[in-house]
Amino acid sequence: MNKHIKKVAVIGSGIMGSGIACHFANIGVEVLLLDIIPRELNDKEKANGLTLVDKVVRNRLVNDSLAAALKSKPSPIYHQNFAQRISTGNLEDDISKVGQVDWIIEVVVERLDIKKIVFEKLDKHRKPGTLITSNTSGIPIKFMSEGRSEDFQKHFCGTHFFNPARYLKLFEIIPGPKTSPEVLDFLNGYGEQFLGKTSVIAKDTPAFIGNRIGTFSIMSLFHAVKEMDLTVEEIDKLSGPVIGRPKSATFRTVDVVGLDTLVHVANGIAENCKDDERREQFTLPDFIGKMMENKWFGSKTGQGFYKKEGREILALDLNTMEYRPSKKASFATLELTKSIENVIDRFKVLVTGKDKAGAFYRKSFSSLFEYASNRIPEITEELYKIDDAMKAGFAWGHGPFQIWDAIGVEKGIEMMKAEGFQPAAWVTEMISSGNKSFYTIKDGATYFYDIPKKAMAKIPGQDSFIILDNIRKSNEVWKNSGVVIEDLGDGILNVEFQSKMNTIGGDVLAGLNKAIDLAEKDFQGLVVGNQAPNFSVGANIGMIFMMAVEQEYDELNMAIKMFQDTMMRMRYSSIPTVSAPHGMTLGGGCELSLHADKVVAAAETYMGLVEFGVGVIPGGGGSKEMALRASDTFRKNDVELNVLQEYFLTIGMAKVSTSAYEAYDMGVLEKGKDIVVVNKDRQIATAKAYAKLMAEQGYTQPPKRKDVKVLGKQALGMFLVGTDAMEDSNYISEHDHKIANKLAYVMAGGDLSEPTLVTEQYLLDLEREAFLSLCTERKTLERIQHMLKTGKPLRN
Secondary structure (H helix, E strand, C coil), X not given: CCCCCCEEEEECCCHHHHHHHHHHHHCCCEEEEEECCCHHHHHHHHHHCCCCCCHHHHCHHHHHHHHHHHHCCCCXXXXXXXXXXXXXXXXXXXXXXXXXXXXXXXXXXXXXHHHHHHHHHHHHHCCCCCEEEECCCCCCXXXXXXXXXXXXXXXXXXXXXXXXXXXXXXXEEEECCCCCHHHHHHHHHHHHHCCCCEEEECCCCCCCCHHHHHHHHHXXXXXXXXXXXXXXXXXXXXCCHHHCCCCCCCHHHHHHHCHHHHHHHXXXXXXXXXXXXXXXXXXCCHHHHHHHHHCCCEHHHCECCEEEECCEEEEEECCCCEEEECCCCCCHHHHCCCCCCCHHHCHHHHCCCCCHHHHHHHHHHHHHHHHHHHCCCCCCCCHHHHHXXXXXXXXXXXXXXXXXXXXCHHHHHHHHHHCCCCCCHHHHHHHHCCCCCCEEEECCEEEEEECCCCEEEECCCHHHCCCHHHHCCCCEEEECCCEXXXXXXXXXXXXXXXXXXXXXXXXXXXXXXXXXXXXHHHCCEEEEECCCCCCECCECHHHHHHHHHCCCHHHHHHHHHHHHHHHHHHHHCCCCEEEECCEEEECHHHHHHHCCCEEEEECCEEEECCHHHHCCCCCCCHHHHHHHHHHHHCCCCCCHHHHHHHHHHHHHCCCCCCCHHHHHHHCCCCCCCCEEECCHHHHHHXXXXXXXXXXXXXXXXXXXXXXXXXXXXXXXXXXXXHHHHHHHCCCCCHHHHHHHHHHHHHHCCCCCCCCEEECHHHHHHHHHHHHHHHCXXXXXXXXXXXXXXXXXXXXX
């Protein structure tokens, strides 16, 4: 299907509709957002016989909804300027405009009668061939298109985005009775390539895939909490990051989503899935009924499973239905997993626990395995779609079948039977046929057990991806405790950080240098990329703290110089270097990207030089680089001090972008050189393609810079006056003042009497000297220690 989406119409401007509109604006699509005229205005018109009311008033509902969405946090939009791509209107004055769009997405209230009225209107105005889809989360797709034109039905299906549309990757596509296969193929590809989603084609069953499995999982925990005499906090401890799920775990997540929303979905499944063997799990426990009566829905009502009073977090006691101070949960079984870095390797240990935690995992995983296996072929034919849906829609690190594989399929069956559960018949058949796992890796690709074919089959759509987990062992070129270097093929190496939180210490720097050595000798280019949750949180401040406390200043000087030299090798190697940042890219992680020939950033990249938070300035070339970039920005007749000040404030305020697009504004990404990819799964492959292209075009090692214009005393004086005023006004502390003055000295190029052209090394030496002097300060050590202990900055 050769179709280009230039403009979409989103019908319904609630939280979901506005979020979807913003995400299309994120990727550069023009959006028409329509909603009803406010009801009271319609009544007034009827009473007074009015036919025309001011357009602003008639569009008040849609405009207020969009404005509220744009102000919400986390933001639904990559950059506030992108909101200009959204135009608004109402379903009476502007409905004819849907004839000018390529795709209409309905996101009105979840009532079939209202949806059918909306579709009848849209069918009159849409042009033939226009895609038309519904974002329903549960209403059967087959009922919605009844009575519509043949062209409407051919181009109609469900496209279920998960909320928030920007951040949750699941994009369920649900065909109607007459949906064209070409439409499904197009939407599947478009969701992955352009929207950055994990596209999953689901069957038209209640709650589809994600909500069917996800709601079952939550509801089963609602029942388990009382049956196993666990607390709200204990369930959240057991079902959070330790098993690769969000920090909000179960009950905090329900508070954020809204208990009423969850109950609505659970009731819908219970009512519409009469043959579901675990239907009783969707009935509400007594405490949920009580919470619904009290309207304790969560964040939206100020209390749910948790309640905040002042600074104190209270938790709901499910036995007394009263709030009490939240208690820290701990279990011996969890202690056994503290040394296991990879979450997937923890599951074997967790299910063998001898305490209440072990019992919880055995029961909850057994229940989940039985339910997920029994949903095939009801909700989908392919098991990997269930795993994809749970990872993309509920932010699980691993889906049910991946967890089952990690435990061992046969061991999982033994565990299930001991807990009173049974796997679906196809699982037993799979084992009998000689296949002992749901997934396998071959030639860098993931294969899954295809149930109808009774054989392993390649998961489609992988050709656009490079999955490092799949190639790490077979393509490993070199490794140490900090990095793995892999051959990506076509003459391109990848260096993947393996340290905790991908911090940059001695081993990582040694690995980076080794990767450049190898690439310069036998390859054509180098990518620095990984597929962990975050690219890098920066330098290993624990190492810096120990050296500073022991007053090993010569060793610390050498360590900082090694960091600087490695960054300069990234810049001045004989092969192209490409950085692929995503997630948190802070401090040293940001500095590394600043020195790459090109950055291929994921849209969700939170990037910044945050060293002020630990009492120092950027010491790995970041301070030098911002002075250099300011110099490169100077134009004839510019007020150069103002330009330099912007780069100074980026560091001094420890700014962090909320998306890669904001990083352009901060100067840590450069327009015309660095690019952004929406789908993180494509990032390594895209970075490799650019490295290869640069090499093929005849990459030449750049000459070292000797033309960085620094402003000397002129800039230094301005900065010092500014920092004095900031401290006098109590905007910054005395130590902040000291750090800012050190940064000012570096970025001004010292106290030179006039603007001067200097080398990068000149600035690097100033930067290193300032960094080291700050490491001798007691308040800096206090900041570093506080960050190591709490993960939060200290203002002292």
